[in-house]
Amino acid sequence: MTEAPIWHPFTQHGLQEPIPVVSHAEGASLFRKDGSEVIDAISSWWVTTHGHAHPRIAQAIAEQASRLDQIIFAGWTHEPAEELARNLRALMPNTLTRVFFSDSGSTSVEVALKMALGYWLHRGEARHRIVVMDHGYHGDTIGTMSVGARGAFNRAYEPLLFDVTSIPFPSPGAEQSTLDALDRACREGAAAFIVEPLVLGAGGMLMYSAQTLAEMRRICATHGTLFIADEVMTGWGRTGTLLACDQADIAPDILCLSKGLTGGAIPLAVTMASEPVFDAHLSIDRARMFFHSSSYTANPIACAAANANIAIWRDEPMMKRIASLAERQAAHLAQLERHSRVQDARQAGTIAAFEVSIADEPAGYLSDIASRMLAMFRERDVLLRPLGNTIYTMPPYCITPDQLERIYAAIGEVLYLLGDTR
Numbered sequence: 001m002t003e004a005p006i007w008h009p010f011t012q013h014g015l016q017e018p019i020p021v022v023s024h025a026e027g028a029s030l031f032r033k034d035g036s037e038v039i040d041a042i043s044s045w046w047v048t049t050h051g052h053a054h055p056r057i058a059q060a061i062a063e064q065a066s067r068l069d070q071i072i073f074a075g076w077t078h079e080p081a082e083e084l085a086r087n088l089r090a091l092m093p094n095t096l097t098r099v100f101f102s103d104s105g106s107t108s109v110e111v112a113l114k115m116a117l118g119y120w121l122h123r124g125e126a127r128h129r130i131v132v133m134d135h136g137y138h139g140d141t142i143g144t145m146s147v148g149a150r151g152a153f154n155r156a157y158e159p160l161l162f163d164v165t166s167i168p169f170p171s172p173g174a175e176q177s178t179l180d181a182l183d184r185a186c187r188e189g190a191a192a193f194i195v196e197p198l199v200l201g202a203g204g205m206l207m208y209s210a211q212t213l214a215e216m217r218r219i220c221a222t223h224g225t226l227f228i229a230d231e232v233m234t235g236w237g238r239t240g241t242l243l244a245c246d247q248a249d250i251a252p253d254i255l256c257l258s259k260g261l262t263g264g265a266i267p268l269a270v271t272m273a274s275e276p277v278f279d280a281h282l283s284i285d286r287a288r289m290f291f292h293s294s295s296y297t298a299n300p301i302a303c304a305a306a307n308a309n310i311a312i313w314r315d316e317p318m319m320k321r322i323a324s325l326a327e328r329q330a331a332h333l334a335q336l337e338r339h340s341r342v343q344d345a346r347q348a349g350t351i352a353a354f355e356v357s358i359a360d361e362p363a364g365y366l367s368d369i370a371s372r373m374l375a376m377f378r379e380r381d382v383l384l385r386p387l388g389n390t391i392y393t394m395p396p397y398c399i400t401p402d403q404l405e406r407i408y409a410a411i412g413e414v415l416y417l418l419g420d421t422r
């Protein structure tokens with residue numbers, strides 16, 4: 001417990017809920033000051049991929065911090081950024097030829113939207129409508145809230161959010177209406193379509209097929225609508241492949257990456273663009289340059305961490321590790337499915353999710369059940385943060401079978417305490 005004058009994110013301080021202090025971490029474990037261990041079942045909000053305090057990433061950060069800590073990136077460059085751009089160019093889809101740096105997932109999305117609008121302006125076509133998917137999440141800034149789901153979390157800002165066209169989430173069996181709506185919006189001259197490939201994270205770990213993803217990409221290409229893949233959460237192996245887009249064998253026009261980019265150690269984001277998007281801004285006219293920057297664009301320490309992350313991907317058996325975690329997740333999910341309160345169990349690679357059916361209680365992000373479950377998991381030394389009545393696990397890839405067992409044992413106990421529905 002702490003008394004510091006901090007205003008925490010997504011926290012209602014009026015409820016006086018305990019805010020535990022973590023003093024150090026290693027792998028999938030967080031430790032309190034007294035040495036007690038908490039299992040990190042959600043990769044500290046979806047960022048930690050190789051585990052906490054990975055020695056290679058920590059060392060890269062330390063070495064870079066004492067060599068070159070920060071340098072303006074407008075008109076200047078440095079080796080860690082150059083190396084990272086070359087690394088990303090080699091790793092990511094071939095058509096994504098340019099790397100633009102920023103510091104968070106939200107910013108990478110803002111940059112993607114600005115690139116798309118610049119593309120159409122400089123081509124001399126009046127296209128500025130953005131198409132989005134129901135239940136999407138792309139960040140908490142005004143622009144990213146505009147392209148995300150509307151609800152209690154952005155009611156106060158609603159008057160400032162810009163207008164978009166929403167297409168329905170492609171629920172199993174209802175995919176055609178999603179595709180038809182996208183086709184209609186593209187025919188009407190939409191500038192861009194932004195979507196989370198395969199898994200809508202904050203919207204409740206909603207999953208849809210690679211086939212639908214491929215179809216959506218094809219429709220956008222047909223009408224010239226730019227396809228923006230927000231892989232901030234799904235990138236870096238989360239869904240079983242390096243990118244979720246890989247499963248549909250597609251490449252977006254613009255790609256947003258952040259969370260796992262530095263292995264989760266330090267903030268950094270990139271927006272990768274295809275050559276036509278870059279080209280639209282290329283000119284001898286300074287008025288056509290891309291007007292975006294932030295103080296810490298391509299911070300050398302963050303870039304060094306990202307290069308260390310990529311070295312780990314190169315040197316360690318990442319796909320094997322991810323496949324093994326996915327297999328264990330599937331086995332645990334199969335066990336849970338027998339419980340009468342467990343509904344709609346689903347999985348995408350290392351992410352497992354299900355709904356807790358609560359007959360008489362309202363569902364949704366602010367439902368009481370979510371905070372009750374959060375407290376029960378905290379008491380069991382597991383960091384799990386249900387989204388409404390959706391429980392999901394998304395652990396670091398290095399989690400041991402024993403640690404994963406402990407997470408599911410806690411879930412089993414919580415379900416038991418909630419009681420049977422029969």
Ligand SMILES: *Cc1c(COP(=O)(O)O)cnc(C)c1O
Nearest residue numbers: 104105106137138139201232233
């Ligand atoms: C987390 C997330 C973001 C926002 O990233 P921040 O680093 O929190 O700004 C954007 N898009 C998706 C899909 C995310 O999951």
